[in-house]
Structures are given as structure tokens and as C-alpha cells.
Amino acid sequence: MLKRVLSLFLMFLMFATVSFAAKTYVIDTPTYGLLTYGSYDFGFRCFSNGNVISNIDFGVFKPLDIGMSWEIDKLIGDNNIKVAIPTLNIKLRIYEGDMIFPGIAIGYNSQGYFIDTSLKSGYVQKAKGLYVVLGRELFFDEFMLNVGANINDFSIVKVYGFINTMFPIFKDFVYFMTEYDNINYLPDARLNCGLKLSLSEYLDVDYIVRDCFGKDDATRVSNERILKLSYSGKF
Secondary structure, three states, X not given: OHHHHHHHHHHHHHHOOOOOOOOOEOOOOEOOOOOOOOEEEEEEEEEHHHXXXXXXXXXXXXXXXXXXXXXXXXXXXXXXXXXXXXXXXEEEEEEOOOOOOOEEEEEEEOOOEEEOOOOOOOEEEOOOEEEEEEEEEOOOOOOEEEEEEEEOOOOOOOOEEEEEEEEEEEOOOEEEXXXXXXXXXXXXXXXXXXXXXXXXXXEEEEEEEEOOOOOOEOOEOOOEEEXXXXXXXXX
């Protein structure tokens, strides 16, 4: 029985293909990539305290993605459920990039983490807000590197930095993801890592460890383990 299961798994690895239409984000930080025109990406992110974020994004034009997200806290478990207001996500690529210069995209993401209506932002961990990101493929096929900056509070302007990368471990099946977020403000800086598995041409599963070296306090959860499911398709 075990041999049969292993044989089926090896066959699956051989024939699995990947679409990765959703290279628009690594974990918490954006890339310069967009969905292909006429495609969509629908996903669920399950994280601490039984919380779930659902999101859907559309490639409405070649240089433009538009989508929305919606967080529901305590959806899993026996505590009272909290429901956030749906949020807007938008990204515009302003330069495609070439062999010398990286691609450039600007965007706005209003999805934070952990609902708290007593806070001005509505979340314990603020959304990315307005951002600009530069990215390109380096060194070898599908090794993506992105760097960027964002502002998430316009009343007290602070500019944060981020860097992320994703590259194949087992081509067309397993990818490693890592990012360093909130670089300019060390108390909120986070190192996140994860694996992306392509179960089919359309379905991806991400296993993520967020804030790998942080210490728990009122605004963070260290070594938070997250499961994310994404389904990509085309109209």
C-alpha cells in the first residue's frame, strides 16, 4: 500500500504543471507582477485565532489589477465572530522592465491584519497602504527579486521599506518564498518565510511562517503559522 502511494505521488510530481498567475504578492509584500489580462485569482488565508481573509483579484487590463479582500476574525473556534469592512486592492504597472532596468508598479492595499475597531486604522497590524515596487528576474529562470517602499498612515507620514524574493526548489512544483517587511522601523520589522506548492495548473497551497524572529506583544504574533489556498483561472 505504501509503495502504491509513493508511486502515485512521484507520478504527480512528474506531471504537475504550474501557472502561478498570482505572483502579485509573496507573503505580505507586493511584487511588480500582475495577473494576466482576463484572469482572476481567488484565495483564502487562514491565520492566528481562527481568522480568515478571503480575497479576489482581477486582471482587468494588461497593466492594471483590481481586487478586494475581506477579513473575518474568529471564524474558526467558539469565540464571537468579528467581520471587517471589505477592502480595496489596486495595482498599476507603470514600466514593464527590460534587460537593464527593473519593472515598476504602484498600488494601494487597504487590507490589514487582526481587526480592532478601537484603532484608527481598524487593524492591529496596518495595511500596506500606498506603495511602489521595483522588480525583475535575476540569476536564473523564475528567481524573482522585488524591493519597494510604502506609506500606510498619511496623518503621521512614515516611509517603510520591504524586500522579497521567490525561487524554485523543485521546478514547477515547490517554490521558496521569503521577505523582510517594515525595514525602516525595526520594532515592527518582520522576516517571513514560506513554501508554495502547486497542486495543479490552477491551485496553489502556501505554508508560511510569519515574523520568524519576533517577540510577542500587543501588535505582533511571532512564528505565526499560516495556510493559504489560491485558485487562479481565466475568463
